[in-house]
Structure formats: C-alpha cells, structure tokens
C-alpha cells in the first residue's frame with residue numbers, strides 16, 4: 337500500500353510536470369540508423385526481442401524540476417554511476433505492448449491507455465514518481481512514428497514496445513530515489529512461437545511462490561521476474577516450458593505463470609480465471625479476453641480455482657481446455673501439467689477449440705482484420 341501522504345505528494349508533482357515537456361517530443365535523427373535494405377533483411381525473421389530499432393524515448397524526472405527533457409533520440413547505451421540506486425535496491429518497473437501493421441499499411445497500438453494506467457500504478461507501488469498517463473501515450477506513439485519502417489509484416493509479427501523506468505539517484509541510502517529515467521525501446525518481433533501455437537508443458541512450483549498478499553505481485557516490476565527464475569530453472573530441469581505458481585498462503589490456489597495469466601474452459605462452455613486479488617498481474621490480454629468471451633455470450637467467472645480441482649477436473653473430463661495469455665505470446669494452449677503431486681494432460685494435449693477461437697478473435701482485431709467494437713485500437717497513421 338502506498339501511504340496516502342506519499343500518494344498526494346506524487347500526484348501533486350505529477351500535475352506540475354506536464355508543463356515542462358514540449359509536445360510533440362523533440363526528435364533527433366539517429367546517425368547510425370540502419371539502411372532500408374539491411375533493416376528489411378532483419379525484418380524477414382525478427383525472432384523475439386533479438387533486434388532493437390534505431391531510436392528510443394528518454395524522459396527525466398527530478399524532484400523540483402518534475403518530468404523534463406523528453407525526447408526521441410538515437411538508441412545508445414546509458415551511462416550510469418555504479419552507485420545508481422536502481423542497481424542496488426531494485427526500483428525498476430516496465431511495460432510491454434505492441435504496435436501492429438494494418439492491412440492498409442498504417443499502424444495502430446493495442447490499448448496503450450491500459451498500459452499507461454498500469455505503469456502509473458506500478459510506479460506508486462514501488463514508490464517511484466508516476467509518469468503522467470498522457471506522457472506515456474505520447475512517448476510510445478512518438479517512438480512508433482519515428483521507427484515506423486521497423487514494424488514487420490506477416491502473420492503474428494508486430495513491433496514490441498518496452499517502456500521502463502529506473503531510479504537514477506546516486507548513493508547507498510535506502511529510500512525512494514528523487515531522480516528517475518523513463519525510457520522506451522522498440523523491437524520488431526515475429527510470432528512468439530514459430531510454427532503456430534504449440535501446447536506448453538507446465539511445472540507446478542511447490543518450492544517457490546511468485547507473490548504474497550501485500551507484496552508486489554500486481555506491479556510489473558523487474559524483481560518479480562528475477563524472483564521467478566529459480567522456479568523456472570526447476571521447471572526446465574523437469575522437462576517443462578513454464579511454471580504455474582500457487583498462492584503463497586495456502587499453496588492451494590492457481591495464480592498465474594511467471595509472465596502470463598491463465599484461463600480454464602469447462603465442458604459446459606464456461607470459462608474461469610483467477611480473480612485480481614492483488615497477487616496477480618492484471619493483464620491487458622486477460623481483460624480483453626474476458627470482454628470478448630462475455631461479448632460472445634459466454635460465462636466467465638473470476639474466481640479462485642484449486643490446483644487439486646484442476647487435476648480432478650482434467651482427469652474427469654469436466655475441464656476441456658486451459659490456456660495462458662499475455663502480450664508477447666497472445667494465447668498459449670496448456671498441454672500438460674506436472675509437479676511433485678500432480679501429473680495430468682489437458683484434453684488431448686492439443687490446442688483447444690475455444691482457445692484457438694478466442695485467439696483468432698483477438699488477433700483479428702489487433703491486426704485490423706475485424707471491426708474494433710470496443711475502441712481498443714489506437715490508430716497512429
């Protein structure tokens with residue numbers, strides 16, 4: 337919980353800040369920008385997060401000056417004092433969203449306002465200066481426009497945007513920093529899983545948990561990922577692709593994967609997903625799929641689901657499908673689930689029918705192939 341007085345202070349500075357940023361953000365052409373033909377070769381098979389575009393956005397914050405010096409510049413290494421606070425105490429938050437190539441050659445972002453709002457909340461939880469949502473939106477739009485030729489074409493391909501913020505004050509004092517750097521990077525990405533959606537094998541972590549009540553589970557902060565890697569290594573050692581975490585109190589309820597939310601599909605056509613209890617990251621993909629499924633007339637319950645129940649339902653056939661979702665991989669079918677006390681397959685182990693249907697509906701909107709009834713697409717050009 338952010339203390340109310342801290343919250344009031346952050347909001348007050350946040351109002352003052354917008355005045356010191358010029359709009360549109362000043363743009364500096366990158367002197368090392370890749371020539372068209374070289375770039376186009378990389379775009380044919382971009383992989384995931386392998387290449388970065390020519391530019392980046394940087395905006396600085398300091399107590400007193402507020403948010404200032406916002407610009408689009410050539411992407412270049414950062415110079416940081418080794419005593420920079422984020423390197424020691426972990427004040428770092430990030431976001432992930434995509435810009436899609438439209439059928440007419442234009443481009444659009446998917447629900448960037450949702451990412452802006454979540455970034456604000458993550459900052460509050462980590463006691464960092466929250467970036468005004470309007471600045472977040474302007475920064476991602478400016479970078480996509482600057483590097484518009486980097487948006488790949490083709491099935492499942494997009495430009496992945498990575499806004500992030502670090503504490504840049506220097507010193508060993510343990511306190512919220514008074515200076516921050518906000519930065520946005522962009523990377524052309526192909527389909528997360530080349531060769532179509534493959535059902536993943538999950539490892540049930542009993543040794544580790546991801547988030548505890550009152551902790552940072554609902555914030556998109558670097559520390560959550562660092563804390564999940566030991567569990568991920570245990571999963572890999574047991575032949576699994578991803579880890580599914582249980583709640584930290586009872587070790588009984590299914591929460592989410594290290595970077596994706598989970599859904600269950602039952603034989604009566606209903607869906608269920610764990611509720612946003614404060615220990616789960618509120619995924620934009622999760623929210624969008626709930627909206628799409630309800631729009632189809634399906635029942636979606638946001639209710640806890642016990643790990644033992646999942647196994648019993650999978651074995652009895654009451655549970656038909658299960659999938660994970662997030663911006664990077666969109667919708668990923670879950671094939672098998674293994675742990676010290678669990679071992680079962682979902683359906684036939686192949687991607688489920690409703691799973692693929694929901695994925696198709698979502699990606700049709702994102703790629704501009706279907707109407708956008710919820711006003712999710714932010715058309716840039």
Ligand SMILES: *Cc1c(COP(=O)(O)O)cnc(C)c1O
Nearest residue numbers: 595596597617619620621662663
């Ligand atoms: C980012 C993230 C998700 C997915 O969120 P989206 O907004 O759908 O990309 C789910 N869980 C965790 C832990 C995450 O960090």
